[in-house]
Amino acid sequence: MSQPLPAEAARARALLSATARQGRGRMARPVLLGLASIACGLAQAWFMAHLLATLLGHGDSGWAEMGAAAALALLGIALGVAQEHAQADAGAAARAGLRRRAFARLLALGPADPRPAGERAALVVDRIEALDGYFARWLPAAILAAAGPLLIALAVASEDPLSGVILFAAGAMVPVGMALTGIGAALASRRQFDALQALSGRFLDRMRGLPQIVLFGRQESEAQALGAAADELRTRTMRVLRVAFLSGLSLEVIAAAVLGCLAWRHGHLLVGGHPDPQAALFCLLMVPGFFAPLRAFSAAYHERMSAHGAAAALAPLLEGEEADEAGLLLAEIPPSVVVTFEHVSLTYDPSRGPALRDLSFRALPGEALVLAGPSGAGKSSVLRLLMGFNRPDGGRIAFNGRDATSLRPSELRRLSAYVGQKAHLFRDTIRNNIALARPDATEAEILAAARAAHVTDFSDKLPGGLDTMVGEGGYGLSGGQAQRVAMARAFLRNAPLVLLDEPTAHLDPGTEAELLESLRRLCAGRTAIIATHSSALRARFTRVLEMADGRANPARMAGE
Structure with a gap:
C-alpha cells in the first residue's frame, strides 16, 4: 500500500x-x-x-x-x-x-x-x-x-x-x-x-x-x-x-x-x-x-x-475538493484571449524528468499556433495546462495579461473548446451528442454548428437525420464522421480559445483534407493552439513552434 x-x-x-x-x-x-x-x-x-x-x-x-x-x-x-x-x-x-x-x-x-x-x-x-x-x-x-x-x-x-x-x-x-x-x-x-x-x-x-x-x-x-x-x-x-x-x-x-x-x-x-x-x-x-x-x-x-x-x-480522492473550489470566477467570458507562456515548467513524475522546460510563447486572437515535434515533446502538456488539469511548477501562464492560475480550473475550461484525437460519442442521438458542449443551446444553434462542421453532409442521408441514435464510442459512424461531431461541439461552444490535440490523427488523407476546411473556419477569429504531427495541418497554419524534450526551438519557429 x-x-x-x-x-x-x-x-x-x-x-x-x-x-x-x-x-x-x-x-x-x-x-x-x-x-x-x-x-x-x-x-x-x-x-x-x-x-x-x-x-x-x-x-x-x-x-x-x-x-x-x-x-x-x-x-x-x-x-x-x-x-x-x-x-x-x-x-x-x-x-x-x-x-x-x-x-x-x-x-x-x-x-x-x-x-x-x-x-x-x-x-x-x-x-x-x-x-x-x-x-x-x-x-x-x-x-x-x-x-x-x-x-x-x-x-x-x-x-x-x-x-x-x-x-x-x-x-x-x-x-x-x-x-x-x-x-x-x-x-x-x-x-x-x-x-x-x-x-x-x-x-x-x-x-x-x-x-x-x-x-x-x-x-x-x-x-x-x-x-x-x-x-x-x-x-x-x-x-x-x-x-x-x-x-x-x-x-x-x-x-x-x-x-x-x-x-x-x-x-x-x-x-x-x-x-x-x-x-x-x-x-x-x-x-x-x-x-x-x-x-x-x-x-x-x-x-x-x-x-x-x-x-x-x-x-x-475527496481530499482535493477544497483545491477544486479555490480560485477566482469569471464575471463573463471575454470575446478574445491572448495566451502567454513565460518560462513555464511542468513535471509529472520526478523520476521521469520534466515534461516542459522553460517554455515561452504567445498566441494572439485570430491566429493559430501549431505545436509540432515528436511524441513526448510536451505538446499535450501545454493543452493540459491551458485546460486546468495541471498547474505549472514554475513560470507564468497569462490570459490577456492576467495570471491564468488564479482562476478555478473549471473557469479555465469555460474559456476553451477542445477537440482531441478521437471523439467519444455517447449512446444517444447525434443532436444530443453535439448539445453536450452547451446543453442550453437552441435547436437553431445546434443545427448551425452541425452545418459548420459538415455533420449534416452525412446526417441528412440517415433515416433519423440528427436524431439518429449512435452507439457508445460512436458505433455506427466512421472515424471522420465522429470527428465532425466533435468539431460541431467546438463550434457550438463558441469559446474564444480553441485547443486541438491531433484532430486529424487516425484519419486517411482524404478524410483529413475534408476536415481541414472545418478546422480553418473553427479557428477563424479565435486563438487556436494545435498539437499535431500532421504535415497537412502545418502547411495550412503557417505559425509553427517546434518542440523537443519539453522545450521550444527558437531556431525553428516559423511564421514569426
Missing part, C-alpha cells in the same frame, strides 16, 4: 466522521425508533412476566394484561419496520452525497487522474456501496448497543440487583471479545477492496482491448490472469467473513453463559420459594432483549471494518 496504515486509518476516520455529522439528522431517527422499541419490549416483558406468574400459580392476571402484551408486541413490530426504513434512508442519503462528491471530483480531475477507467468505476460504485452498512446499520447499532443494554440492565437491577450486575458484567465483556476477534479486520477488508478494484479495472480494460488480445493470441494468458485475480479476491473475501463469524461466535458464548447463570439463580429460588416470582420471570425474559442490540452491533461490526477499508481508498 502506498500510505502507512495509521495515515490511511486517520483519513478514513475523518471522512466517515465528517459524513456522519452532515447526516446526523437522518441518522438520529433510527436511534430514537430503536430506543422506543426497547422501551416497548421492557413493557411487554413486564406484562408477560405477570401472565406467566399467574399460570404458575403466583399472582392474578387477566385479559387486560394479555391484551396489553399483544398490543405492545404489534407496536414493537411496527417500530422495528419503521427503524429499518429509517436506517435504509440514512444509508442511501449518505451514499448519494458521497457519490456526488466523488463523481464531481473525478470530473474535476479529468485526464489528470492516472487511474484506469475500471478502477475509477469501482471507486465510485463498489467502494461507496460498501459504506452503506456503516451509516445504515453500524452507527445506529453502536449507539443502541450502549444505550439499550444499559436501560435494560437498570430495569432488571431494579427487580433483582444481582441479575443486573450479571448483565452489566456481560455487557462489558462483549466489546473485549469483539476487539480480540476483530484485530486485523480493517486491514483484511482493505486488501479485499484492493483486490476487487484491481479485478474490476483489469476486466474493464481487457474488455475494451478485446480485439487486440485476440489479434495477438493472448486470450489464454489473459484468462489465466483474470482467474488468478478472481481467486485472490475470493481468498481475501473469505478472510473478512472469517472475522465476522468469529465476532458473532464470541457474543453467542457470552449470551449462553449469562442465560445459564440467571436460569440457575432464579430457577433455584423458584424451586425453594422465590419471594417475587414475577421479578424472576422478568429477569429471564429480558436476557434476549439485553443481547438483541449487542447482536445487531456484532452483526454490523464487520460493516465498520469494511467501511474503513473502503473509506481509506476514497479519502485521498
Whole structure:
C-alpha cells in the first residue's frame, strides 16, 4: 500500500466522521425508533412476566394484561419496520452525497487522474456501496448497543440487583471479545477492496482491448490472469467473513453463559420459594432483549471494518475538493484571449524528468499556433495546462495579461473548446451528442454548428437525420464522421480559445483534407493552439513552434 496504515486509518476516520455529522439528522431517527422499541419490549416483558406468574400459580392476571402484551408486541413490530426504513434512508442519503462528491471530483480531475477507467468505476460504485452498512446499520447499532443494554440492565437491577450486575458484567465483556476477534479486520477488508478494484479495472480494460488480445493470441494468458485475480479476491473475501463469524461466535458464548447463570439463580429460588416470582420471570425474559442490540452491533461490526477499508481508498480522492473550489470566477467570458507562456515548467513524475522546460510563447486572437515535434515533446502538456488539469511548477501562464492560475480550473475550461484525437460519442442521438458542449443551446444553434462542421453532409442521408441514435464510442459512424461531431461541439461552444490535440490523427488523407476546411473556419477569429504531427495541418497554419524534450526551438519557429 502506498500510505502507512495509521495515515490511511486517520483519513478514513475523518471522512466517515465528517459524513456522519452532515447526516446526523437522518441518522438520529433510527436511534430514537430503536430506543422506543426497547422501551416497548421492557413493557411487554413486564406484562408477560405477570401472565406467566399467574399460570404458575403466583399472582392474578387477566385479559387486560394479555391484551396489553399483544398490543405492545404489534407496536414493537411496527417500530422495528419503521427503524429499518429509517436506517435504509440514512444509508442511501449518505451514499448519494458521497457519490456526488466523488463523481464531481473525478470530473474535476479529468485526464489528470492516472487511474484506469475500471478502477475509477469501482471507486465510485463498489467502494461507496460498501459504506452503506456503516451509516445504515453500524452507527445506529453502536449507539443502541450502549444505550439499550444499559436501560435494560437498570430495569432488571431494579427487580433483582444481582441479575443486573450479571448483565452489566456481560455487557462489558462483549466489546473485549469483539476487539480480540476483530484485530486485523480493517486491514483484511482493505486488501479485499484492493483486490476487487484491481479485478474490476483489469476486466474493464481487457474488455475494451478485446480485439487486440485476440489479434495477438493472448486470450489464454489473459484468462489465466483474470482467474488468478478472481481467486485472490475470493481468498481475501473469505478472510473478512472469517472475522465476522468469529465476532458473532464470541457474543453467542457470552449470551449462553449469562442465560445459564440467571436460569440457575432464579430457577433455584423458584424451586425453594422465590419471594417475587414475577421479578424472576422478568429477569429471564429480558436476557434476549439485553443481547438483541449487542447482536445487531456484532452483526454490523464487520460493516465498520469494511467501511474503513473502503473509506481509506476514497479519502485521498475527496481530499482535493477544497483545491477544486479555490480560485477566482469569471464575471463573463471575454470575446478574445491572448495566451502567454513565460518560462513555464511542468513535471509529472520526478523520476521521469520534466515534461516542459522553460517554455515561452504567445498566441494572439485570430491566429493559430501549431505545436509540432515528436511524441513526448510536451505538446499535450501545454493543452493540459491551458485546460486546468495541471498547474505549472514554475513560470507564468497569462490570459490577456492576467495570471491564468488564479482562476478555478473549471473557469479555465469555460474559456476553451477542445477537440482531441478521437471523439467519444455517447449512446444517444447525434443532436444530443453535439448539445453536450452547451446543453442550453437552441435547436437553431445546434443545427448551425452541425452545418459548420459538415455533420449534416452525412446526417441528412440517415433515416433519423440528427436524431439518429449512435452507439457508445460512436458505433455506427466512421472515424471522420465522429470527428465532425466533435468539431460541431467546438463550434457550438463558441469559446474564444480553441485547443486541438491531433484532430486529424487516425484519419486517411482524404478524410483529413475534408476536415481541414472545418478546422480553418473553427479557428477563424479565435486563438487556436494545435498539437499535431500532421504535415497537412502545418502547411495550412503557417505559425509553427517546434518542440523537443519539453522545450521550444527558437531556431525553428516559423511564421514569426
